[in-house]
Structure formats: structure tokens, C-alpha cells
Amino acid sequence: MDALMPPPMPPLVEMTGITKTFLSVKALSNVDFRLLPGEVHVLFGENGAGKSTLISILSGVYKQTSGSLRIDGQEVELQSVHDAAKFGIGTVFQEFSLVPTLRVYENVYLGREPRRGLFLDRRAMIAGAQNLFNELDFEIDVRRPVSALSRAEQQMVEIAKAFLAKARVLILDEPTASLTEKETRKLFGFIARARAEGVGIIYISHRIQEFAEIADQISVLRDGRMIGTVSAKETSEHALVELMTGRAIDQIYPEIARSPDGETVLSLTNIVSAGVHGVSVDVRAGEVLGVAGLVGSGKSRLWRSVLGLQPIRAGRVMLKGRDVTGKVTRELLRGGVFYLPPDRKTEGLQLAATARDNIALSLLGRDDVSNRIGFISPRRSRELADGIAARVDISPSYLNRSVSKLSGGNQQKVLFGKGFAKEHDIYIFDEPTVGVDMGTRSALYRLIKEIAEAGKAVVVVSSDLTEVMHLAHRLVVFSKGRVAAELAGAAISEENVLKHFFADTRVPA
């Protein structure tokens, strides 16, 4: 900014040879990264590529195993988030760092509360927070508890929190993931202003379309390595994707044959449930139904209510012509439904058990594994589990390890394996590849292909738009608890889908 400053500006942040290992897993290996003042630098890569680990090190959450971190040319060691904040590093985490039970202004000031004498200066907090939101042009009553806010509003609070710190380095981890178009505009405006003031911004996003507009540099990470840094203006989308995945797109997604007129396996009529306001969808045999939408659009909760995981208030669920509305989860699973939950750690796996035992758990109740009184044949169970493991391509050496020690990709394979333990008519995959590397992904996609082509009905619910677009024969787009659009075949395009993401579905079409 100052004309008297010497021309070669020192980088704000310089990370050299950063390596981070968790237990024995290498999350980052020998990564170099530098950020200049007044620069918007995008970090790009798949889930699990190491972006989050890298920014976690810079924001003081983790300590690097080796490598050095310089801020303004000074070598520093960050012990905590608090420490990083002292060096002017502010982070908007993807996993919200908000406390749901506290009010907005309490959250914004959490960890740096203003004081008057011994006591909290609540008036200053409320006024300061209100000012900040006005300045950002976000409309939120700062006295509301965070738990009462929508996800987009929470995201806005999270962003405001980082701006309050007057950070010189601002890290935004997928900030637009749940923002509307209008809110995104506001955020970009603010980023531009911050950049003009010399703030360095690290921006993580999967939305390639955004890059041309706001980014200066793009650094691509893959499998914990820095693949390269390119100028945003001179790089095409395709080139970025190839850098990210290390292969061309059509090698990842298999072509799934669709059986022409499969019968309806699951029929949903006007389902009303928490976050779902009247949805009708049919799922047919031999077809992959994709379900897209923002987080909180109801795309996941619809299936949870079908499965009896949250109560259905109105509507009808027909499974193979039988009314199963409001039945308990167990009965639906027995009736031929397989459900792969979105969070494998909390809902999918017995974390302390071995991979083999996790698969074997789903074998229980099969006639050839246990007899009528409930005695299990350990040998039979083991043979079958090992057979399934081979089918989903889990290396035999992993089978005796506790699943908590396996990589995300292998954990997901175990979950898929549970689906092969019994015959099902319909497979509902909610976020089938979250946190899984590209190699494993294409293996999982081939399993989905196998299932669909065997004449089963398949539902793929995913926040990964590319994934769900490439897999689906038919795609329903959710917005605000309703179906905003149903697309098929050639109509499934990114532009078409995004258009419906923010649709106001309350207005009758």
C-alpha cells in the first residue's frame, strides 16, 4: 500500500517442507506453501487431499511433524488457535466453531470477550456484533441463539467471527458451501475489500466456477502432496480437475446401464417430516436415482424418515407394494432396504471392532450363519465375511484390524461390504464417498454399477454434485424441504441443477 515500501514484499506466510503424520498415516508430505499480502490463494483438492490439515497447522489446531512455518519472515511455533490469532491468523472452519447454546454475539466474541472491570461488557458485545453484521450487510438478530439459526445464517456468523479479529491472514474453508447466491455475492464483496487492504486470504472451495472471479493463485493438493501452484487467470477447469485427480474425469465414473422399465420398488407420496415438507418420489429397479441439494435441504432427512429414523407426520411409504409408513427401522431393513448412513463414524461402524466383525454383524440372521435358536457358526461367518471383503476389495491384512485404524476409504469399503451380506431390493447410499480418495471412489462407483446392473434399485444422496450427476439416471434436486426439480438423461447438467438449489419451493409451481 505504501509507496515507500521496498518492492519485493515478504510473504505473509511461508510454509516449507511441512509434513504431518497421524499415528502412521501421512496426511501431508513435504508441502511448500506461500501466501502474499493482498492475495487470494485458493487451495484445491479432493476430500482427504490434505487441505484441511494444512490450514489446521496454520491456524494452530495441529502441530506439524516436521517443516517450518514463517509469518512475516519470522519462524514461529503455534501452540494453539489462540496463539495463531495473536499472529493475526483468523480461520472460518468448515466444521463450525459455534456453540449452539450461546447467542450470536456471545459466539462472535467467544475467546476474546470485552471486559469492563471484572465483568463482561455485554452492551459492547451486542453493539459491536451488530455493527459488524451491518458492515458485512448480513441480516441477523445478534441476540438469537445460534441453535435457532439456519445453516446459512450460522455460516454467516462464522465468517463474521473471523472478520471481527481483524486478521491479516484470513482462512476460509468452504465458506460458500451453504450460502445463497446473494449471500455469496456479499461475501465476495467483502473478500475484495479485505484484499485491497492487504489481507492475505486462503480460500478452500470445490466450486471451480468461483475461482476465476476471486482467486489470484491456485495451489493443488493431492494425497498429501503439493502438486503445483498455478495462476487462476490462466488455468482451465479441466486442467484443474486433472491436476486434482491425476486422471481424466471419464476414467473415474463408470457408465451404468439402465434397465428400461424396472418396476417401482419404493414409492413415496407426500412425505412430511422434520425438514421435509411434502415430497413424492418413486425409486425403480435397475436405476440409479440421484438426490442433490444443499446441506439442510431435506435430501438426507427424507430417507431418514422413510427408514423410521425420524417420525413421519404425513404421507405414505410403499415398499414393494406394501405400506410401511412409520414402521421401525428394523422392519424396513428386513423388508429389503439397505441404508448406508452419511457419517460412518457415528452411525455406520462399530469402531472398536475389527473390519471382519463389522461385516459379520450384518450376516447375523442368515440361515447359513446362525441356526434357529441363535447360535452362530463362527467358521461360516468368517468365510462369508472374508468372501465379501474380497468382493469389495479390502486387503485381507486389514481384516483383523480395528476399523478405527483403517483409512476413510477402507472404512467406506467395509460399510459397502455390509450391503453385500444379504440380498436387498433397494440400496440407499447417503454420501457414499465422503472423505474418500479418488482411487477408492472409482472402486466404490464400480460397486454401485454392479448393484444397479443386477436389477436393484439404487438411491445416491450426495453433496458432491459431480458425483451425483455422473452416476444418476434420474436426478431429483431438493431445496428447502421440497423437490425443486426432477431431471433425467441429458437434462442433468450442472447449470440446470445449481439453478434449482436455491429455488423457493414454497411458491406452488
Added chain:
Amino acid sequence: MTVSQGSPVLTETEAPKRNLVLAAIRGLFLRIGVLPFFLAATLVVFALVSAQFLSIQNLTNVARQSVYLVLVSLGQMLVLITGGFDLSVGTAIALTSVVSALTMVALVAAMPDLVWVAILLGAFAGFGAALLVGCLNGLGIAQFGVSPFIMTLGLQSIGAGIALFLTGGVPVSGLPFDFGNFFGFGRVLGVPVPVLFAIVAIIVMWLIMNRTIFGAHVYAVGGNVKAANLSGVNTRKVLFFSYALCALLASLAGVLMTARVESGETNLGGTIALESIAACVIAGVSLRGGIGRVENVVLGAFFIVLLQNGMNIAQIGSYLQMVLLGSLLVLAVILDQVRYRMLVGSR
């Protein structure tokens, strides 16, 4: 017979009005929870059973008796809001009682002229012993990540063992007369001294929870410990001081109880862990952490003592009282779950 007074009013009203009343009750339940209903029911039922229940004398009596549970519940609330709990509050009381009594007796023997110095030093020795329990709890839970259940259960046994070891299980008698006379039975401006202590503690705790950074951080840690950490809150420090402060509040109750019984007893506070958790839960403190208000907890503790007092007046035996208290606790939690579902469902 309970209905006879209310029913004419209800029959006169028409159906829509009745719905309004129901809606108002529902709103009150959603906003405040189950405590106002429990309190009202207790007052009505026991007022009908006995005329003396609502007398000023009896209510003052209840206020005085509830001091100890109020103090312990305030501490219990603190750790419950952080998302833990403290089973060792009873031990903190027993240790305080024994240590302060032993110290006082020894000091009075050594310097008979300085009775008040002996009393104060004795009380502080008691605080110190309880603080040690609290700090060990805090250290184990905050620094080493031991679950609060195991840590405080372990210290409950350790502390009780030490108290018994120190006294051989025999009450420590021969405390200075002034100690019991002032802290146990004294009055200042007509208000019992223990009640004054409780009032000061309530005010201080209210200020801490609502007006200080520490209080804000306690709510934050209980609401979402990861988020608090990512916001730069020193979560370990918050946990540590919460358990220390909890023990200190229990210790204050311990000194006052010792003054009341005029001897150092190892069996003081035997049931207070359960009672204090019950008082908090009935008062709407969330077992998941992050939620709880000082004024409600005071009312919750008062409610439990009021209930016990009413049952005594109604001549309900102490065994049956245990059954009733346990049932109420479970009922309160069930109703809290119902309330939670209604709150979530109405969105």
C-alpha cells in the same frame, strides 16, 4: 378433594377458553420446563394436607434447611453445564467437616483465648481439604481426560476413606461454642446466618455465570467443547476451575452443616450428590451441558427440600421418601425429553 376448589371454575368456562388455558400451560412448560408445575403441585397438595405447611415459621424453616442443598446444587450446576457431573460433593462435605472440626479442636486447645481465630483457621483448613478434592477432580478430568463419572466416583471413595481414617469413624466433638452458635443457629437482623451465606453465594454465582468471561466460557465448553477450543477458549482451565469451585461451594455447605450439628461427622452429605443432581435436572440444567440458570437451580433445590419437609409433615416415612424422590427425578428427565421433542418438532 383436591379438585373440589378448582372444578367449578373449569365447568363454567367454555371449551375455547379451556383450550386457551391449555395453550398457556403448554407455553409455560415449553419455556420454563417442569419445575413450576412440580412446585405448584407440591404447594397445593401439602397445603391441603396440613395447615401449618404454608405458615411463615415452616417456610422460614424450609429456607434454612435448604441452604446446604442450594450451595451444593450451585456447584453441581457449574460442572453439569460444562457437560460433566460431580459425585464427590458428599465427600467434600465430609472431609470439610472432619478436617475443620479437628483443626478447631486442636487450635482451641493450643490457644484458648483466640477462639475466633481458631474457628476461622479451622474453616479454612476445611476449605483447603475440599479444594484438594476439587483440584484433583479438575486435574484428572481436564488434563488427563478421565471421565467425570470415574474421576469423581474414585475421589468420593478416597475422600470418604480419608475422613473415616482421620476420625476412626467417631464424631469429632468439643467444638467451640461460638462456632455452632453463630454459623449454625445465629441470626443477623433476624435472618439465619446460613441463609445469609446462601444469599451471598447465589449472588456471586449469578454474577459469575451471567457477567463474567469465566461464566461465558463455562457455557461455551458445555455447549460445544470443540468449538470453544477452536475459538481460543482454554477449555482445560475452564474445566479445572469448575470442579475446584464446585468443591469449594460444597465445602462451604460442609462448614455450615458442621456448625449446625456441632461436631465433625464423616456421614454428613451422604445423599447430597443425588439430591443436588436431581435439583439441577428438575431445574432444567441439561445433562448434555451448555444449559442451566442459577435462579432456576436455587428454586430446584428449594423445591426438593420443600417436598421433603411436606412429606415429613404428612408423616410419610423416610424409606418411602426415597422412592418418591427417585421417581420424581426420572419423571423430570422424561418430561424434559418430551419438552425437547416438542421444541424441536414445533420448528
